[in-house]
Amino acid sequence: MASLKELKGRINSVKSTQKITKAKQMVAAAKLRKAQAAAEAARPYAARLAEVMGSLAGKITVSENSPKLLAGTGSDQVHLLVVANSDKGLAGAFNSNIVKAAKLKAQELLAQGKTVRFYLVGRKGRAPIRRDYAKSIVAQFDTTEVREPGYAEAERIADELVTLYEKGGFDVAHLFYSRFRSALLQEPTAQQIIPVPAPAGGSGASGAAVVEYEPDEEEILAALLPRYLRTQIFGALLENSASEQGASMTAMDNATRNAGELINKLTIQYNRSRQAAITTELIEIIAGAEAL
Amino acid sequence: MLHFELVTPARLVRSDDVHMVVVPGSEGEFGVLEGHAPFMSTIRDGALKIYRTESGAPEEIQITGGFAEVGANGLTVLAEHVEG
Numbered sequence: 001m002a003s004l005k006e007l008k009g010r011i012n013s014v015k016s017t018q019k020i021t022k023a024k025q026m027v028a029a030a031k032l033r034k035a036q037a038a039a040e041a042a043r044p045y046a047a048r049l050a051e052v053m054g055s056l057a058g059k060i061t062v063s064e065n066s067p068k069l070l071a072g073t074g075s076d077q078v079h080l081l082v083v084a085n086s087d088k089g090l091a092g093a094f095n096s097n098i099v100k101a102a103k104l105k106a107q108e109l110l111a112q113g114k115t116v117r118f119y120l121v122g123r124k125g126r127a128p129i130r131r132d133y134a135k136s137i138v139a140q141f142d143t144t145e146v147r148e149p150g151y152a153e154a155e156r157i158a159d160e161l162v163t164l165y166e167k168g169g170f171d172v173a174h175l176f177y178s179r180f181r182s183a184l185l186q187e188p189t190a191q192q193i194i195p196v197p198a199p200a201g202g203s204g205a206s207g208a209a210v211v212e213y214e215p216d217e218e219e220i221l222a223a224l225l226p227r228y229l230r231t232q233i234f235g236a237l238l239e240n241s242a243s244e245q246g247a248s249m250t251a252m253d254n255a256t257r258n259a260g261e262l263i264n265k266l267t268i269q270y271n272r273s274r275q276a277a278i279t280t281e282l283i284e285i286i287a288g289a290e291a292l
Numbered sequence: 293m294l295h296f297e298l299v300t301p302a303r304l305v306r307s308d309d310v311h312m313v314v315v316p317g318s319e320g321e322f323g324v325l326e327g328h329a330p331f332m333s334t335i336r337d338g339a340l341k342i343y344r345t346e347s348g349a350p351e352e353i354q355i356t357g358g359f360a361e362v363g364a365n366g367l368t369v370l371a372e373h374v375e376g
Binding site for chain 2: 048213
């Protein structure tokens, strides 16, 4: 049986842990609201661009002369897995779920005899992926110096990917991130980003009217492809940061509750020990008095 | 009135009814008034001129990485970066 002093010390230490998890939970809740608003604000652009891409893609037949970003390199030997993680932990299984999804895909591709490479965004994915695939990591993108990943980061990531693609560094790129469903549910998601999958044709809206293009469709498409890629990455980063905060909120809520339970248990134990000590003391006194 | 929207990846910058917008298209400037035919164009980096009324002085917005779409519901400019 632990002594009273020890118990008191443990109760206090659990209490201060609870304070920290509680604070982190509230911070995550506030940040989640902000991240959701940012994701909301990014929707009009993404929706419009997807619409335009859809209607353009419906008009163009993919051939050898099509932009490489759309048509592909003609091979699918080398796969690049772009894994987007956060920089901070304390978010439950958020990061490990994304890494798990990426590793699963890597194993599947390796079993098919493909070559797998990794491009890592964020700090938390590095260690677990380096453990298994240290030699396949081509680059790491550092987001530690920015508070919230924004469009500027998406732009830089996309540009690095396109440069790598044009140098023949890979044939197909998949993006791994966590899709935000709710504060309780985040789904690790894989999405092919290069070659750009043609968005579902928006023939309904613009197909009715005759649209004039300046310059022609193909040049517009070539100009829009990199932008579309950036938007996709930007969208993924936003989803990821909302998911991170959601996961963090849930994890910290659980931690706070567990700490509360532990405090209750320890308090009961503390009170029992105290009672036992008092009873023993009383018996001693009574026995002493009777002996006189 | 022409319905005009300016959208960046981060947010909807402007959603207004205006008289005319002059867009610096990659193959020359073009003005968009109400009832313009459906049209799509890339935009070179430069200033959008927005005429709220027929006679007033234009308001200028610098944009880079732009794309313009004119449809039944007005003019939509997608820009990667907007200044001011």
